[in-house]
Amino acid sequence: MRHYENLRKHYPVLDSFTLENVILALSVTNQWKKCIDLLQEVKITAIPKTLVYSSVISSAFLNNEERLGWKLLEEMLELEKIPHSTTFLSYIRSIRKIRKKS
Template sequence: VIGTILENAQVNSARDWSNIRKSILDHEINRGQFTTNNIDAMILGHCTKIKRYDLGASYVSFLNQEDVKLNIATIGKYLKLIYFKNQENCLETGKPCDKAQEEIITKHYHDLRKDYPVLDSLTLENVVLALSLTSRWKECLDLLKEIKITAVPTAAAYSAVIAAAFLNNEEALGWTLLDEILMLDKLPGSVSLLAYVTYKGLCQHCSQTLDNFVLTDQEFAELKSEIFEKVIVGRDVFVKTNPEELEKFK
């Protein structure tokens, strides 16, 4: 329902969003799966899924204009959207997200901590994703520990922190976390590899991307092989993963 309505919608004003929200809630197919408690989080989740990050940001602006207080699920989905919106640029530049985005991330994180002293593992992982793109990325290490109290962190959460470590010139920490994720029988996401490639292309003195840093296919394969041999294979491949998973990464 959300996908169909958003695909055909023209959003130019707060009234447009109000009509879209109402049409989803009042849709004849809605049998209670969409409520005023979950509709905002579900709309943001769909915007992230279809990579319409601008649309999601527009929806949050609408909610703010209407003085709608974002609940825990909505804030979590918004932080996840911000992560995917900024991830590519951070990987390309090797730098944290811009100041405006960092302020949004930290504001919502503080709001969560104020209203919900104890956060569930899913919300914590969304915080990890967004916070990993900021200058406060190292706080993600404590958040991973907090997640472990009730759950096992996902590969996505680990990969985001691994990427942050490489992009912030903490190579040893990146390798340590890579080893840790494999001991949990999980494979790192491609963001980890891309961050390592970016790290290799940064001047280690000024952290600026080298102008002529262009990887050939062979060089990219060699970097991937370096990660594969250092961590994926490691001491005992059959302890860390199974042959099928190993082949997927290769």
């Protein structure tokens, strides 16, 4: 997280390639929600790559943000991008968590 904060401090505007790499890194941390805003920044100059979308969607599912995950998945499919299998596995894991709690 410290690297991300330093990067933003020194470079407030990032290119889409760098933003996508930041998204991939943050998506596996407890700061994953920052990826939503970063994804919007990528969209200003580029279409986010499949891996980037898949990573953010997976994080949403794994962090009990199912609506957000489905919204992003629909957005991705509208762009005719096919999600990585990890996206679906994350959804299944999130359902398992819910069932265990029930």
